[in-house]
Amino acid sequence: MTDASRYTSRGHAGLRFFAQRGLMRPFIWSLLSVKVYGTEHLDGVEPPYIVVANHSSHLDAPLLMGALPRKATRYLATGTAADYFYQVRWSRTLTELFFNSFPVERTKVRGRNGMTRQLLNAGVPLLLFPEGTRSMSGEMAAFKPGAAALSISQGVPCVPVAIAGAYDAMPKGASWPKSGRPPVTLNIGRPMSAFPEEDAVDFSDRLAKEVRALTDEAMERRERDDRARGKIN
Numbered sequence: 594m595t596d597a598s599r600y601t602s603r604g605h606a607g608l609r610f611f612a613q614r615g616l617m618r619p620f621i622w623s624l625l626s627v628k629v630y631g632t633e634h635l636d637g638v639e640p641p642y643i644v645v646a647n648h649s650s651h652l653d654a655p656l657l658m659g660a661l662p663r664k665a666t667r668y669l670a671t672g673t674a675a676d677y678f679y680q681v682r683w684s685r686t687l688t689e690l691f692f693n694s695f696p697v698e699r700t701k702v703r704g705r706n707g708m709t710r711q712l713l714n715a716g717v718p719l720l721l722f723p724e725g726t727r728s729m730s731g732e733m734a735a736f737k738p739g740a741a742a743l744s745i746s747q748g749v750p751c752v753p754v755a756i757a758g759a760y761d762a763m764p765k766g767a768s769w770p771k772s773g774r775p776p777v778t779l780n781i782g783r784p785m786s787a788f789p790e791e792d793a794v795d796f797s798d799r800l801a802k803e804v805r806a807l808t809d810e811a812m813e814r815r816e817r818d819d820r821a822r823g824k825i826n
């Protein structure tokens with residue numbers, strides 16, 4: 594098992610800040626028209642917590658890293674597919690540099706369960722995509738209950754986030770966003786914890802429902818704001 598020190602290192606955090614805010618954010622923001630709502634819901638929320646978001650595009654993790662408050666992304670560690678990002682060295686290195694990633698096993702029966710617990714114990718907030726794969730249609734799939742189970746067992750809240758528009762901007766299979774700076778809207782929700790007696794499956798379903806509601810709200814707010822600015826009639 595990897596130890597957590599790389600994830601809490603100040604040196605790595607400094608380098609990552611440059612990679613994320615100096616390079617990736619300006620680049621992604623130049624290709625898309627990004628709007629972010631709900632950042633105030635993270636005011637005063639201390640790590641560790643688990644950010645859970647819908648997943649339909651390779652743009653998702655870069656968008657989240659640029660959209661969440663700086664304080665939240667300093668140590669935020671992204672769970673990334675071991676079978677996809679950890680097979681070749683350059684991919685692993687870049688994913689670790691830009692997303693502070695740790696591997697999530699999708700193909701083995703036994704996962705690397707110790708890692709997420711260890712990171713949360715060290716105070717590192719996590720970013721997980723509970724669908725476990727990118728949506729093929731843009732429609733959000735059911736959430737696998739792992740993130741909810743971790744939240745319950747470790748006593749840390751989940752922060753639900755919706756990403757709307759990333760599928761249309763750059764679906765699975767595309768390697769570059771559509772031209773014309775397509776709109777992408779993120780909506781950060783309030784931290785949520787399981788109710789007493791609520792099990793991981795129920796809590797997970799409730800998180801998924803919240804991400805859907807945040808998606809609808811994101812699109813409504815965006816439309817209202819764009820209309821107010823005279824972009825839509």
Ligand SMILES: CCCCCCCCCCCCCCCC(=O)OC[C@@H](O)COP(=O)(O)O
Binds near residue numbers: 677692770
């Ligand atoms: C020109 C703009 C291009 C920008 C692309 C940057 C690419 C960076 C991708 C970083 C992704 C970080 C990790 C996301 C979490 C994750 O690992 O999800 C799994 C899928 O994703 C891959 O599996 P699948 O959807 O099943 O193909």
